[in-house]
Amino acid sequence: MGxxxxxxxxxxxxxxxxxxxxxxxxxxxxxxxxxxxxASLESPHTGERHGFTNxxxxxxxxxxxxxxxxxxxxxxxxxx
Numbered sequence: 661m662g663x664x665x666x667x668x669x670x671x672x673x674x675x676x677x678x679x680x681x682x683x684x685x686x687x688x689x690x691x692x693x694x695x696x697x698x699a700s701l702e703s704p705h706t707g708e709r710h711g712f713t714n715x716x717x718x719x720x721x722x723x724x725x726x727x728x729x730x731x732x733x734x735x736x737x738x739x740x
Contacts, residue, residue, distance in 0.1 A: 678729065681705075686698070
């Protein structure tokens, strides 16, 4: 079985030294008769929110955030 969540978080913190966290909200809406997923991310540190009209845009945003962090910068990337 897996390790307790806090133990895993502590190990990750020691190994990686930095992290990015968001509150992720997902919900479905109807558009032109089809169900589609919407998403929002909220920074627990700043309260800043980002809304996404589809999952592709959400994933693109997260890839950019990780890329920015991989470049050794701290904090969130500059605005759009």
